[in-house]
Amino acid sequence: MPELPELDAAVDQLRAHLLGHRLERFDVTAFSVLKTAQPDHASMVGREITEIGRRGKFLLVGAEGRFAVVHLALAGWLRLGQAPAGTPAPTAGPLAVRMVIGDGTALDITEQGRRKSVALWISDRPDELEKIQRLGPESDSIALEEFTDLLDGTSSRLKTVLTDQTVMAGVGNAWSDEILHRARLSPFATASRLDPEQVQALFTALQGVLGDVRTALEGVPLDRVKRTKKSLFAVHGRTGQPCPVCGGTVAEVSYADRSLQYCPACQTGGKRLSDRRMDRFLR
Ligand SMILES: [Zn+2]
Incomplete structure (x- = not known):
């Protein structure tokens, strides 16, 4: 998407x-x-x-x-x-x-x-x-203070918070995987339980990923945007391939009608999350 x-x-x-x-x-x-x-x-x-x-x-x-x-x-x-x-x-x-x-x-x-x-x-x-x-604020122009309040106010999982367009608008399944990977945070972490350092890391990753992609796509013809986008992924859609940061293997969790990818070594202290558990979490 x-x-x-x-x-x-x-x-x-x-x-x-x-x-x-x-x-x-x-x-x-x-x-x-x-x-x-x-x-x-x-x-x-x-x-x-x-x-x-x-x-x-x-x-x-x-x-x-x-x-x-x-x-x-x-x-x-x-x-x-x-x-x-x-x-x-x-x-x-x-x-x-x-x-x-x-x-x-x-x-x-x-x-x-x-x-x-x-x-x-x-x-x-x-x-x-x-x-x-119904849309929330634009993901790329949200201020740290607003972002902090937004996370404080929900017990949803980070993956859900980042992709719920009514919470903040613009980020979907692909870039949320990349943002969480860059922030070294689990997609399943509870938003309201992040410490200030983690909130800052997530905010920096959000702005950083969106900014980097924006730069990478500048002037790329419409028919090459999808291909260029794919070339920027570290974890999204890369199940089983090595994480470019740590060399660990990218893992996948399937839930409902889609899936997310993450690096267990970078994001969950090496823990792999089961599909069934995720399904319940992200509902
Ligand atoms: Zn990694």
């Missing part, structure tokens, strides 16, 4: 290509994607693209006061290129949404598979959409 730093990299590129151009076509080829009936997405056609931004894991494309709000879900991504002629037919292909601007550039929102989880809202007041209203 695209998280905060990948979306910020995408926002930079979309701004460079789309800002100041008039929207000439707005095709929704997978109608399940569209979550609002009014205003009609077609009502954005003819308007100039005036704003492109991000809130949490949502992408916002604004045209003279009206916004397309996009959530890329687990497997959605973006593609910029020259628009082919004609209106795309609804198909089982990856294309879910296509926006074409005056110079013929198309922004495609794609997701593999017939069932699309990508979501699109059209709104003049995006900050009033329920999904946006």
